Amino acid sequence: MNLRGMMAIYKFEMARTGRTLLQSIVSPVISTSLYFVVFGSAIGTRITEIGGVPYGAFIVPGLIMLTLLTQSISNASFGIFFPKFTGTIYEILSAPVSHVEVVLGFVGAAATKSVILGLIILATAGLFVPLQVAHPLWMLLFLVLTAMTFSLFGFIIGIWADNFEQLQLVPLLVVTPLAFLGGSFYSIDMLPDVWQKVTLFNPVLYLISGFRWSFYEIADVGVGVSLGMISVFLGICIAIVWWMLRTGYRIKS
Amino acid sequence: MMPDATEPLITIDGLSKTYASGFEALKDVSLEIEAREILALLGPNGAGKTTLISIICGLVNPSAGTVTVDGDDIIRDYRRTRARIGLVPQELTTEAFETVWHTVSFSRGLFGKPADPAHIERVLKDLSLWDKKDNKIITLSGGMKRRVMIAKALSHEPEILFLDEPTAGVDVELRKDMWATVRGLRDAGVTVILTTHYIEEAEEIADRVGVINKGELIVVEEKTELMRKLGQKRLRLELLEPLGSVPDALAGHDLELTDGGACLVYTYDAQAGRTGITALLGELSAAGIRFKDLETSKSSLEEIFVSLVKEGA
Numbered sequence: 107m108n109l110r111g112m113m114a115i116y117k118f119e120m121a122r123t124g125r126t127l128l129q130s131i132v133s134p135v136i137s138t139s140l141y142f143v144v145f146g147s148a149i150g151t152r153i154t155e156i157g158g159v160p161y162g163a164f165i166v167p168g169l170i171m172l173t174l175l176t177q178s179i180s181n182a183s184f185g186i187f188f189p190k191f192t193g194t195i196y197e198i199l200s201a202p203v204s205h206v207e208v209v210l211g212f213v214g215a216a217a218t219k220s221v222i223l224g225l226i227i228l229a230t231a232g233l234f235v236p237l238q239v240a241h242p243l244w245m246l247l248f249l250v251l252t253a254m255t256f257s258l259f260g261f262i263i264g265i266w267a268d269n270f271e272q273l274q275l276v277p278l279l280v281v282t283p284l285a286f287l288g289g290s291f292y293s294i295d296m297l298p299d300v301w302q303k304v305t306l307f308n309p310v311l312y313l314i315s316g317f318r319w320s321f322y323e324i325a326d327v328g329v330g331v332s333l334g335m336i337s338v339f340l341g342i343c344i345a346i347v348w349w350m351l352r353t354g355y356r357i358k359s
Numbered sequence: 360m361m362p363d364a365t366e367p368l369i370t371i372d373g374l375s376k377t378y379a380s381g382f383e384a385l386k387d388v389s390l391e392i393e394a395r396e397i398l399a400l401l402g403p404n405g406a407g408k409t410t411l412i413s414i415i416c417g418l419v420n421p422s423a424g425t426v427t428v429d430g431d432d433i434i435r436d437y438r439r440t441r442a443r444i445g446l447v448p449q450e451l452t453t454e455a456f457e458t459v460w461h462t463v464s465f466s467r468g469l470f471g472k473p474a475d476p477a478h479i480e481r482v483l484k485d486l487s488l489w490d491k492k493d494n495k496i497i498t499l500s501g502g503m504k505r506r507v508m509i510a511k512a513l514s515h516e517p518e519i520l521f522l523d524e525p526t527a528g529v530d531v532e533l534r535k536d537m538w539a540t541v542r543g544l545r546d547a548g549v550t551v552i553l554t555t556h557y558i559e560e561a562e563e564i565a566d567r568v569g570v571i572n573k574g575e576l577i578v579v580e581e582k583t584e585l586m587r588k589l590g591q592k593r594l595r596l597e598l599l600e601p602l603g604s605v606p607d608a609l610a611g612h613d614l615e616l617t618d619g620g621a622c623l624v625y626t627y628d629a630q631a632g633r634t635g636i637t638a639l640l641g642e643l644s645a646a647g648i649r650f651k652d653l654e655t656s657k658s659s660l661e662e663i664f665v666s667l668v669k670e671g672a
């Protein structure tokens with residue numbers, strides 16, 4: 107195994123965060139703080155609590171997930187799209203690194219950044235609302251699994267995209283709506299019956315529900331179901347990435 | 360382990376590539392490359408030179424055929440073959456916001472080699488990039504960027520270096536520096552394969568020349584041998600009095616009137632036992648055609664190349 111090669115990619119991607127600190131860390135923290143002000147303070151005065159949890163605290167897991175999903179996808183998709191766009195990918199293709207090492211380098215870095223960002227937002231949330239984390243290890247597990255899954259998903263988008271517009275298309279048109287409709291800001295009990303059923307088809311629901319359970323032990327679906335669903339998404343993403351790299355899809359003619 | 364001197368270092372056997380568009384970029388190319396030689400692949404744009412290099416380096420999948428490096432297959436044993444190869448592609452593709460030092464160090468790590476600042480320093484100094492090591496690549500000139508790409512390719516101490524159009528868009532002085540660098544690498548034991556459409560480049564630095572046209576390898580030969588075999592010589596006679604046409608008495612010779620009839624050019628095969636020069640001079644004298652000067656010249660690699668490509672068309 108070419109560990110040095112893998113680490114070279116990982117460190118390179120991590121160093122990119124340092125160069126784009128404002129865009130990578132500061133901007134998600136600011137936007138999350140704005141959500142707290144708008145949803146937590148303004149709307150939270152009308153909705154006092156959900157399932158025994160103050161509304162401001164209730165939305166914290168959902169907000170972290172929202173950022174985690176969008177940032178994982180954006181980091182990983184840009185990480186692989188940019189070398190493809192500029193042509194510097196030639197070096198990775200000509201290097202003695204396996205597909206697994208390439209993916210671990212790029213996706214590992216994107217997931218690491220997202221987890222760090224998630225923890226920063228958690229700390230930021232602590233400034234606005236009283237927080238409790240009932241199951242810290244479960245919380246970390248959900249955080250890491252989600253970051254990995256959506257970084258892999260971003261990697262897929264980065265390979266698939268031919269231009270910057272396509273790169274933005276899936277996050278804007280699919281992921282953000284799913285995240286908003288997946289119970290970031292509410293419990294699905296609050297929806298009419300039919301919409302509760304529809305929401306069960308939204309994969310993001312399972313991520314947010316499991317993650318929220320690790321904080322407050324309240325969930326829309328069982329925690330085992332959440333974990334199972336994340337594992338299924340992870341498996342699907344791994345299979346697609348494996349196929350893409352094996353066939354050289356849009357990278358190697 | 361250094362390869363056996365009698366065995367080729369790289370063996371290309373029946374290599375073909377047809378792109379998804381149906382374009383046949385390579386047609387059954389077979390070629391053996393010796394260790395420590397400079398092989399120049401000549402060919403017009405779109406001839407298949409870059410495709411050939413890209414397959415060997417892992418950028419393009421072959422449609423048929425095999426390539427081995429010292430017995431290792433480039434697909435099955437890719438880790439071993441790629442670790443020995445450095446590639447400088449044609450396009451100037453660099454990480455614009457990285458510094459020279461970081462990008463070259465990154466390349467070494469990517470190829471699995473432990474960090475070696477002394478080696479990187481040597482490479483950068485050899486390529487006159489040392490004083491730019493902390494500069495961001497975006498601030499460098501085109502020629503410097505090209506050298507950064509060579510430094511990246513040399514960072515992991517490859518035994519084989521592929522240079523795809525290394526001097527495209529490079530000024531004359533820098534081109535000569537580049538040639539000196541390539542020669543220095545060969546002398547240090549590196550096998551260099553370069554593509555070019557500048558004939559003088561091949562003529563200047565190559566040990567062997569391969570000509571590719573429309574996906575086919577037309578000829579591979581020692582440069583001097585190729586010029587000897589295919590080279591024609593010309594005898595140019597400056598006439599005292601211009602001629603309107605070649606006299607009928609001399610029609611048996613391959614003659615051409617140039618410079619408005621002031622020059623008579625005779626083309627002959629330098630390798631033939633009889634060049635026909637004595638007979639021609641005798642007949643000129645008999646026809647009363649006198650000349651004030653004469654000179655002979657050999658055809659250049661460029662003329663050989665043009666005639667080969669035309670024949671293949």
